[in-house]
Amino acid sequence: TSQTILIKGGTVVNAHHQQVADVFIDNGIVTDVKPNIKVSDEVTIVDATGKFVMPGGIDPHTHLEFEFMGTETIDDFFSGQAAALAGGTTMHIDFVIPVNGSLSSGFKAYVEKAKKSCMDYGFHMAITKWDDTVAREMEIMVKEKGINSFKFFLAYKGALMINDELLLEGLKKCKSVGALAMVHAENGDAVFEGQKRMIELGITGPEGHALSRPPLLEAEATARAIRLAGFVNTPLYVVHVMSVEAMEEIAKARQSGQRVVGEPVASGLVLDDSGLWDPDFYTAAKFVMSPPIRAAGHGKALQAALSTGVLQLVGTDHCTFNSTQKAFGIDDFRKIPNGVNGIEERMHLVWDTMVASGKISVTDYVRITSTECARIFNIYPQKGAILPGSDADIIILNPNSSFQISSNSHHSRSDTNVYEGWIGKGKVEITIAGGRIVWENNELKVKRGSGKYIKMPPFSYVFDGIEKADASYISSLRAPVNRFKGMQ
Numbered sequence: 037t038s039q040t041i042l043i044k045g046g047t048v049v050n051a052h053h054q055q056v057a058d059v060f061i062d063n064g065i066v067t068d069v070k071p072n073i074k075v076s077d078e079v080t081i082v083d084a085t086g087k088f089v090m091p092g093g094i095d096p097h098t099h100l101e102f103e104f105m106g107t108e109t110i111d112d113f114f115s116g117q118a119a120a121l122a123g124g125t126t127m128h129i130d131f132v133i134p135v136n137g138s139l140s141s142g143f144k145a146y147v148e149k150a151k152k153s154c155m156d157y158g159f160h161m162a163i164t165k166w167d168d169t170v171a172r173e174m175e176i177m178v179k180e181k182g183i184n185s186f187k188f189f190l191a192y193k194g195a196l197m198i199n200d201e202l203l204l205e206g207l208k209k210c211k212s213v214g215a216l217a218m219v220h221a222e223n224g225d226a227v228f229e230g231q232k233r234m235i236e237l238g239i240t241g242p243e244g245h246a247l248s249r250p251p252l253l254e255a256e257a258t259a260r261a262i263r264l265a266g267f268v269n270t271p272l273y274v275v276h277v278m279s280v281e282a283m284e285e286i287a288k289a290r291q292s293g294q295r296v297v298g299e300p301v302a303s304g305l306v307l308d309d310s311g312l313w314d315p316d317f318y319t320a321a322k323f324v325m326s327p328p329i330r331a332a333g334h335g336k337a338l339q340a341a342l343s344t345g346v347l348q349l350v351g352t353d354h355c356t357f358n359s360t361q362k363a364f365g366i367d368d369f370r371k372i373p374n375g376v377n378g379i380e381e382r383m384h385l386v387w388d389t390m391v392a393s394g395k396i397s398v399t400d401y402v403r404i405t406s407t408e409c410a411r412i413f414n415i416y417p418q419k420g421a422i423l424p425g426s427d428a429d430i431i432i433l434n435p436n437s438s439f440q441i442s443s444n445s446h447h448s449r450s451d452t453n454v455y456e457g458w459i460g461k462g463k464v465e466i467t468i469a470g471g472r473i474v475w476e477n478n479e480l481k482v483k484r485g486s487g488k489y490i491k492m493p494p495f496s497y498v499f500d501g502i503e504k505a506d507a508s509y510i511s512s513l514r515a516p517v518n519r520f521k522g523m524q
């Protein structure tokens with residue numbers, strides 16, 4: 037049951053424009069955006085005077101019901117999404133993990149998990165092994181199942197990690213089927229070595245996690261993935277950019293004209309590694325994620341890169357484990373399940389650190405939290421905009437109100453929160469998802485099963501110039517060969 041809603045008198049913000057206007061929502065869709073819309077008495081009126089009316093957040097990077105490191109994330113598709121809605125995020129893109137390397141089995145499993153959804157979602161898919169079946173299944177996923185992005189893990193040796201040969205095969209396949217290649221950029225072999233060193237030194241606590249995988253290993257893998265994507269001539273999306281060093285590789289590649297997207301995540305933007313050094317295991321372990329949260333300074337640099345367009349959009353990598361699960365690694369940091377929360381906090385944290393501090397405009401806020409994600413994954417303007425015809429996924433943010441973060445009040449099932457105690461400016465007072473008010477007066481009104489799967493259409497690299505670039509690359513290779521032959 038959808039509602040007919042009129043949002044009155046707010047400042048409606050899209051990525052390219054803002055205006056004081058009313059927004060009319062009917063049957064889950066935005067049908068009109070203009071000043072002074074007149075409606076009948078039956079319509080629900082929401083007064084947004086003095087507030088910002090913006091597209092709901094889209095989180096490009098989450099892990100709900102993810103079986104990882106011997107356990108499963110504490111947030112499932114219902115609790116994770118309910119938390120998201122309470123924080124102004126109305127869509128997320130989760131990572132399907134193949135089952136024993138089978139993409140179709142992985143897809144089926146995630147379709148099953150996502151049946152409890154209370155908001156819209158899409159899927160990326162991880163590629164963890166390579167053979168003809170995987171290659172064929174990638175094509176099926178793109179053509180029939182609505183997946184247009186594949187993630188390659190260069191870390192997690194012995195588990196999700198793949199080698200350069202597989203990465204090259206994967207990049208070629210992405211290019212030929214019109215999918216975007218994504219990469220977790222850390223050198224997994226070197227991380228393995230770094231971990232051994234820590235254990236030999238007797239460093240077994242959570243601080244060993246960060247020490248074993250320093251920024252240079254993130255930079256190396258980022259640079260390698262960028263160069264291999266350049267060699268194949270296909271676009272690349274680098275997930276969870278956590279360090280200055282990795283960001284600079286992306287900056288350099290973009291400056292040279294390569295199509296590379298960089299995604300910082302909320303934790304990397306606003307936290308530093310001080311928590312990891314807390315003498316209390318549980319306090320420190322909650323900050324363990326990969327790549328690690330870096331020393332002070334990295335976050336500020338990533339914020340600057342985001343505000344200048346070197347990085348394009350913000351994710352969370354929401355991947356929550358409670359204290360009992362984190363305690364698997366109480367004697368050995370290598371066994372601490374990797375991941376932090378953020379799906380509920382991202383919209384508030386980005387507003388507080390980027391907009392309330394004057395670093396970016398409100399239109400840029402919409403771009404980096406919503407529109408750019410929709411554009412990159414080819415679902416704009418169904419998502420990421422408040423335009424006639426767009427899905428009615430909308431938030432109303434009061435810039436004069438404040439928010440507060442605590443595990444006592446958050447909606448994730450986790451018993452901890454890496455942003456515990458954060459108080460900031462700008463509060464999402466109302467969330468509308470699929471045309472229904474799902475968050476109002478600090479109360480959730482969510483419905484299991486109401487979320488839709490959003491299929492993401494493939495890209496046409498062949499037509500958007502890549503083929504031409506390939507041809508000129510090949511002729512540039514041939515030129516010296518031909519010259520050499522001429523000399524004989």
Ligand code: URP
Pocket residue numbers: 099220324325326327353355374375376
């Ligand atoms: O620590 C992390 N990031 N956990 C989630 C898996 C991943 O690498 O994205």
Ligand code: ZN
Pocket residue numbers: 220275276326327
């Ligand atoms: Zn990752």
Ligand code: ZN
Pocket residue numbers: 097098099353355
């Ligand atoms: Zn992740």
Ligand code: ZN
Pocket residue numbers: 447478479480
């Ligand atoms: Zn509640």
